[in-house]
Amino acid sequence: MPVTLKDLYFETRKTLQDGGVDNVDNIARDFIKHNIDVADIDIIISSEREILSSTVKDVQEGLKRRLDGEPVSRIFGENEFWGIPFKVTPDVLDPRVDTEIIVDAAIKKFIGDPPEAVLDLGTGSGCLIISLLTEWPKAQGVGVDVCKKALAVAGENARINKIEKRLKLVQSNWGDSVKGKFDVIVSNPPYIANHEMPNLPKEVKNYDPILALSGGEDGLNCYRLIIKEIKNLLKRDGVCFFEVGFSQADDVTRLVEDSGLSVDAIHPDTAGIPRVVEISFGEK
């Protein structure tokens, strides 16, 4: 018996439901749309359309990976951040919704007076700097990562989002190879403490690169290194935004203030957890 679009949709939903996955309607539709060129509405109006057995097999293989714990974005190799598309590979952190707090805070800070030069330390997929460059069409950006493969992904994402002419990607140990001064510096560095690494959920531990996660003994190593470089890289009236992990805002604030810089605001995430530390020379 040929498999129809309706059969495939209901089978996909059932497999997800039996596997204890939440939000099955949306995920089932996403699996179908990823494998067949259809819109949501086609799943209803073209429900009798016949589906190739190779497509059914592809959907089933994807579902198996999902039920084994792999995030949907890893299976599809793409995710959305700040409403725009990003390719993701095993070499980059899967962009997280909490990280959008940096973009939101930076945009609000520069309303009416957009910055010219933006630096992203630890760019990964490029989600932060690419989102900011799409919001500030005259700005130029530099995205830094120590991982060459991550930079290749960021380059592809810059092309997908048509900002590649305004983004320079540099392989560097934090700011070591970066020249110039910036109006805005953003960073979401690795911040998981060594003792927390074994307890991470398996969809993080098994799929995000360790280089994007591990922040050393107390999780603060990368902040210590980056904060030392901020004074050389930030313009006197510039602003820097760091994402911080759960319960790290006070420790990062102390590191910033010990370096002579000023913490001007701490922005919470949607759960009310302090998530982004806003830093300047404190001269405004």
Ligand SMILES: C[S@@+](CC[C@H](N)C(=O)[O-])C[C@H]1O[C@@H](n2cnc3c(N)ncnc32)[C@H](O)[C@@H]1O
């Ligand atoms: C938590 S991920 C953030 C990626 C991306 N900015 C985001 O928010 O999704 C941290 C990134 O820092 C990079 N990184 C780790 N150590 C680094 C170093 N010493 N110098 C530059 N980048 C580094 C990792 O490769 C990774 O891409």
